[in-house]
Amino acid sequence: MINEAVDLLQRYIRLNTSNPPGNEYLAVDFFTSIFKEAGIECKTYEPKPGRISIRAEIQGAGLQGPLILLHHIDVIAADKKDWSFDPFSGDIINGHICGRGALDTKSLGIMQLLAFLAIKKNGLKPSRNLVFLATADEESGADCGVDHLLRDYPHEFNADLVLNEGSYVVSGLLPNKLIAMISPGEKGPCWLRLKRKGLPGHGSTPHGHNPLEQLTKAVNRLLSYEPPVVITPIAGEYFKRLATDWDFLKPYAVDGKPETLIKIIRDNDLLSMPQINAMVRNTISLNSLQSGARVNVIPSYAEAEVDIRLLPGQNMEEFMVLVKKHLSDDLIRIEPISQYEGNASDMNTESYRLIEMVLQEHYPDAITAPYLMLGTSDSRFFRDRGVTAYGFCPAVIPAEDLKSIHGNDERISIESMVTGTEIYKDIVRRLCI
Numbered sequence: 001m002i003n004e005a006v007d008l009l010q011r012y013i014r015l016n017t018s019n020p021p022g023n024e025y026l027a028v029d030f031f032t033s034i035f036k037e038a039g040i041e042c043k044t045y046e047p048k049p050g051r052i053s054i055r056a057e058i059q060g061a062g063l064q065g066p067l068i069l070l071h072h073i074d075v076i077a078a079d080k081k082d083w084s085f086d087p088f089s090g091d092i093i094n095g096h097i098c099g100r101g102a103l104d105t106k107s108l109g110i111m112q113l114l115a116f117l118a119i120k121k122n123g124l125k126p127s128r129n130l131v132f133l134a135t136a137d138e139e140s141g142a143d144c145g146v147d148h149l150l151r152d153y154p155h156e157f158n159a160d161l162v163l164n165e166g167s168y169v170v171s172g173l174l175p176n177k178l179i180a181m182i183s184p185g186e187k188g189p190c191w192l193r194l195k196r197k198g199l200p201g202h203g204s205t206p207h208g209h210n211p212l213e214q215l216t217k218a219v220n221r222l223l224s225y226e227p228p229v230v231i232t233p234i235a236g237e238y239f240k241r242l243a244t245d246w247d248f249l250k251p252y253a254v255d256g257k258p259e260t261l262i263k264i265i266r267d268n269d270l271l272s273m274p275q276i277n278a279m280v281r282n283t284i285s286l287n288s289l290q291s292g293a294r295v296n297v298i299p300s301y302a303e304a305e306v307d308i309r310l311l312p313g314q315n316m317e318e319f320m321v322l323v324k325k326h327l328s329d330d331l332i333r334i335e336p337i338s339q340y341e342g343n344a345s346d347m348n349t350e351s352y353r354l355i356e357m358v359l360q361e362h363y364p365d366a367i368t369a370p371y372l373m374l375g376t377s378d379s380r381f382f383r384d385r386g387v388t389a390y391g392f393c394p395a396v397i398p399a400e401d402l403k404s405i406h407g408n409d410e411r412i413s414i415e416s417m418v419t420g421t422e423i424y425k426d427i428v429r430r431l432c433i
């Protein structure tokens with residue numbers, strides 16, 4: 001007999017919720033019928049046709065504030081010709097459930113669903129209200145998703161704790177051990193469009209007012225700025241945990257001084273590893289440059305888009321002053337595309353310790369560690385309201401497979417899905433006692 005978690009994930013993947021357009025209603029119909037069968041009431045929110053989020057709740061005893069299990073329904077588009085299997089077939093190939101969303105983040109959604117239903121089935125009143133929340137539009141800013149829900153229905157989403165996406169139990173990162181990560185925070189995007197006007201003219205007669213030349217020089221000045229290494233509490237704890245496996249980190253584990261860690265990071269050339277570099281520094285990436293159409297015409301306008309990511313604790317306004325200083329060109333108009341400060345929840349809570357303890361029980365040989373998300377998730381909207389939000393998925397994923405998130409050939413092994421579901425149930429049950 002096919003495992004329930006596997007079967008549900010296959011069915012969920014087959015619903016094409018690529019964003020755009022999203023079509024999240026497909027998944028909302030799917031969840032509604034499951035809740036109906038289980039005798040659980042649910043409510044839907046539809047700010048635009050087809051862009052729906054769904055919320056279901058089990059009433060608890062009110063001994064603790066509500067717990068929200070959050071995941072997003074929408075997925076990144078997948079082009080069939082770049083994949084070695086149909087991204088929306090949900091087929092099982094070589095022991096893996098295959099398709100878009102298998103990792104980001106339909107597997108987590110099904111784990112949460114089954115943990116939620118298990119609380120209902122066991123019949124005991126949980127200590128707190130338990131909310132299942134599947135939302136639209138995470139992949140393009142949450143305007144039709146969490147941002148909208150918290151803006152227009154703030155009282156329906158009060159919570160003490162939100163569990164969301166963020167990290168996994170990863171194999172292949174450490175030589176002989178798993179690393180089970182929980183993400184209490186994420187970097188903040190500071191996406192900028194830089195606009196520069198200039199004088200058009202004939203390419204044979206350069207006049208010094210070419211906006212494309214001026215803009216590229218300014219952007220190069222910005223790119224040559226080297227942001228300092230900053231040890232956030234999350235990164236500090238992450239490296240402390242790794243020190244049990246990486247001997248060269250031991251001096252930092254002993255004295256706990258940020259300057260010791262910074263020296264180790266520099267001496268061992270860890271900044272050459274993009275993931276580590278981004279975990280301890282603000283980053284700047286020039287990702288788009290547009291101007292001119294002909295080889296012999298000086299353009300009148302040039303535009304660049306820069307993706308800056310700031311660590312939690314960094315001040316956006318201060319960083320913008322620094323950006324202007326390095327561009328050092330008053331004729332550049334800076335237009336924010338999206339700006340959100342880095343954000344983090346306290347790791348020093350009972351819930352965090354409990355999640356970590358359960359992960360450690362199920363994976364006794366793993367190292368547990370906090371992880372700073374380099375991208376964004378919907379957790380930021382809750383953290384903005386002072387709600388604690390942690391991101392994790394208790395399934396083992398090979399480091400290699402993480403590339404398939406927003407990439408090609410996304411998949412999760414049956415074993416990871418089944419085990420992950422059981423661990424998720426355990427965590428939710430213990431958070432609701």
Ligand SMILES: [Zn+2]
Nearest residue numbers: 072104105165
């Ligand atoms: Zn996601």
